[in-house]
Amino acid sequence: MMDNQEIEITLLLDAMRLRYGYDFTGYARASLTRRINKGLEESGFSTISELIPRIIYDKDFFTNFVKHLSVHFTEMFRDPEFYKTLRENVIPYLNTYPFVKIWSAGISTGEEVYSLAILLKEEGLYDKVQIYATDFSDIVLEKAKKAIYPKDLIKRSTSNYQEAGGKRSFADYYHADYESAIFDRSLKDNIVFANHNLVTDSVFGEMNLILCRNVMIYFGMDLQGRVVKLFSDSLRNNGFLCLGTKETLDFSEVKKNFVTLVSGQKIYQKKRLDECRDAE
Numbered sequence: 001m002m003d004n005q006e007i008e009i010t011l012l013l014d015a016m017r018l019r020y021g022y023d024f025t026g027y028a029r030a031s032l033t034r035r036i037n038k039g040l041e042e043s044g045f046s047t048i049s050e051l052i053p054r055i056i057y058d059k060d061f062f063t064n065f066v067k068h069l070s071v072h073f074t075e076m077f078r079d080p081e082f083y084k085t086l087r088e089n090v091i092p093y094l095n096t097y098p099f100v101k102i103w104s105a106g107i108s109t110g111e112e113v114y115s116l117a118i119l120l121k122e123e124g125l126y127d128k129v130q131i132y133a134t135d136f137s138d139i140v141l142e143k144a145k146k147a148i149y150p151k152d153l154i155k156r157s158t159s160n161y162q163e164a165g166g167k168r169s170f171a172d173y174y175h176a177d178y179e180s181a182i183f184d185r186s187l188k189d190n191i192v193f194a195n196h197n198l199v200t201d202s203v204f205g206e207m208n209l210i211l212c213r214n215v216m217i218y219f220g221m222d223l224q225g226r227v228v229k230l231f232s233d234s235l236r237n238n239g240f241l242c243l244g245t246k247e248t249l250d251f252s253e254v255k256k257n258f259v260t261l262v263s264g265q266k267i268y269q270k271k272r273l274d275e276c277r278d279a280e
């Protein structure tokens with residue numbers, strides 16, 4: 001038997017899925033419950049049952065509520081060692097291709113994709129890449145497209161950039177006014193921003209590199225399994241998959257399709273199709 005709160009949460013998740021197609025049922029339940037309760041507190045309603053009709057009838061209210069259900073923390077060159085490894089072990093390999101397709105999934109406000117763009121420019125690869133930068137939140141995607149960030153974050157971003165093996169001065173990539181750092185428009189040249197929900201939307205085909213970092217950490221095991229299958233299906237043979245430091249392919253069915261390139265950094269390379277069949 002479910003307790004009252006579990007029943008209310010189940011009804012809320014069903015309402016959001018049926019009305020808007022946003023499916024949170026596969027997210028790790030304990031942390032999702034905490035975030036729902038935080039959203040409830042800020043909504044002014046006292047129970048989830050009171051909140052549900054408002055969610056159903058008021059799309060703006062729903063969009064705002066969804067903000068509470070996801071964690072959007074990100075930063076430039078987050079986990080600098082990861083970007084250093086990418087620069088040294090993956091980029092030289094991709095540089096042997098005439099054209100490279102990259103998918104950065106769950107970009108939040110965009111710092112991840114601009115870090116990647118900077119790195120690709122410095123390694124002479126940017127002009128032959130197409131980057132698809134996706135998230136399921138239109139609110140963060142709009143911020144990502146602007147590429148304007150609070151100036152007080154620049155100190156931290158600069159030190160991450162340097163630790164990640166940055167080759168120039170980080171200041172070359174933005175200009176600052178009183179409050180903000182506005183990033184160079186040319187970083188956006190080869191980036192397509194799009195809304196994509198990893199739970200309900202389909203594959204992005206023929207990728208050479210996929211980054212999905214610090215997103216699946218909020219998913220339950222079954223959902224993680226489905227999403228890494230989506231990534232496996234979206235990658236070309238020998239394509240690379242990069243997860244966050246706390247994420248892994250270890251428990252997934254598709255692990256056999258990959259070799260671990262750098263385990264500490266969770267960088268995996270997809271085997272060729274014949275090698276995948278041999279592993280079955």
Ligand SMILES: C[S@@+](CC[C@H](N)C(=O)[O-])C[C@H]1O[C@@H](n2cnc3c(N)ncnc32)[C@H](O)[C@@H]1O
Pocket residue numbers: 070071072073074075078105106107108109112134135136137140196197198199212213214215244
């Ligand atoms: C913690 S941020 C990670 C940002 C960046 N990848 C990084 O590592 O710094 C997680 C992002 O995943 C997005 N997200 C959560 N569930 C998603 C889903 N089902 N489909 C697409 N994006 C999702 C959230 O909107 C949020 O922006």
